[in-house]
Amino acid sequence: MYVHAAAETAEPFATLVEPHLDYLYAFARKLCGERTVAEDLVQDTLVRAFRAGDSLRNRERPRYWLTKILLSASADRRRKEAPHEHDVPLEDERFSLFDTLAEEDPLPYSDRLHLDFLDLFDDDSLTASLQQIHVAHRTALVLAYVYGYKAREIAELTGTTTGTVLARLYRGRKQLEKALWEYAKQRGLLKGEPRR
Amino acid sequence: MIACREAAERLWSYLDRNIDQAQEDELEQHLGLCRHCCGELEFAKQVRNKLSASADTPLAPTARARLQKFVQRLGER
Numbered sequence: 661m662y663v664h665a666a667a668e669t670a671e672p673f674a675t676l677v678e679p680h681l682d683y684l685y686a687f688a689r690k691l692c693g694e695r696t697v698a699e700d701l702v703q704d705t706l707v708r709a710f711r712a713g714d715s716l717r718n719r720e721r722p723r724y725w726l727t728k729i730l731l732s733a734s735a736d737r738r739r740k741e742a743p744h745e746h747d748v749p750l751e752d753e754r755f756s757l758f759d760t761l762a763e764e765d766p767l768p769y770s771d772r773l774h775l776d777f778l779d780l781f782d783d784d785s786l787t788a789s790l791q792q793i794h795v796a797h798r799t800a801l802v803l804a805y806v807y808g809y810k811a812r813e814i815a816e817l818t819g820t821t822t823g824t825v826l827a828r829l830y831r832g833r834k835q836l837e838k839a840l841w842e843y844a845k846q847r848g849l850l851k852g853e854p855r856r
Numbered sequence: 857m858i859a860c861r862e863a864a865e866r867l868w869s870y871l872d873r874n875i876d877q878a879q880e881d882e883l884e885q886h887l888g889l890c891r892h893c894c895g896e897l898e899f900a901k902q903v904r905n906k907l908s909a910s911a912d913t914p915l916a917p918t919a920r921a922r923l924q925k926f927v928q929r930l931g932e933r
Contacts, residue, residue: 673931674924681923682915690910699919703926710930756864758899774899778906783913786906804872805907811874826874833868836903 671719673710680723683807684730690802691734693791701737705730727807728817731799738795757837766850780849781840792839797832800825858882863893867900 684705688698708729718725761777770776781789790798799818803809804825811829815822844850858866863886869875870883887894915923 674927677927678924681920681927682913683911685915685919685923686911686913689913695919699922702923706923706927706930710933754861756896757903758896774895775902778902781906783910786910801907805904806911808908808911811872826869829868829872830865 676719676722677706677709677726680726683723684726687727687802687807688730688734690787690790690806691730691795691799693787701730701734704733704737708733724813724817727803731817753834755834755838755841757841760841764850766844768851777840777844780844785843785847789836789839789843792842793832793835797828797835800828801832801836804829857889858886860886860890860893863887863890864896867893867897868904870897871900871904 681702684702685698688701688705689695692698692701705726709726712729758774761774765773767773767776790802793801796818800814803814803817804811809817811822811825814825818825863883866875866879866883870880875883887897
């Protein structure tokens with residue numbers, strides 16, 4: 661429940677949400693990729709937060725409260741846009757980016773190969789890679805490793821169990837490894853691949 | 857002792873502190889003897905750092921201005 665005992669003390673809506681605009685946009689962008697879609701999702705979140713009324717606002721944890729609203733808005737959009745979305749099976753659960761980098765040695769003259777590979781990714785390319793991951797896994801991954809939420813908090817935020825979150829994190833990590841590798845290959849960031 | 861594959865599957869849970877004591881002991885025993893898995897552990901830390909570093913991406917000034925205006929309009933209703 662997000663009813664705060666002292667919710668009667670009215671605070672302007674803008675004062676409550678403006679400190680979190682950067683966070684909301686960055687989170688929305690990682691969830692849905694496109695800048696315009698992310699901004700639209702943030703606006704949808706703000707409207708829902710405003711309509712929730714003062715009594716429903718969590719003043720102790722406004723970011724957590726706004727996160728839950730954003731996730732709900734995002735889920736509603738997906739239901740409209742892709743109502744039959746299913747979990748995407750991993751082609752190869754054994755894929756290891758660490759081993760693949762060591763075996764393929766894809767960066768010339770690198771004595772810190774694994775770190776140099778990660779340095780290829782700026783925020784845009786990391787966001788693009790995240791879009792290749794199934795949305796349930798991506799959501800868990802972003803909440804856990806970008807924003808530091810605990811598994812039990814993610815379970816509460818996404819309406820599932822902690823066990824399911826842990827399973828999604830495991831699969832999300834494997835998918836991320838694969839997505840980073842495929843993105844680097846497709847964009848020609850590795851030696852021998854045409855740059856795009 | 858656990859094999860490399862099993863150790864690799866536990867590395868992120870180990871870093872997340874989502875692993876029970878017996879599994880943690882087995883993993884640490886393995887890491888004490890396996891240079892390859894120590895490398896995997898280090899890489900897992902680097903990937904996590906990459907993800908957490910992306911949290912602070914600032915909003916473009918034009919997008920911030922649009923959203924602030926949107927918030928103000930909501931507040932005026």
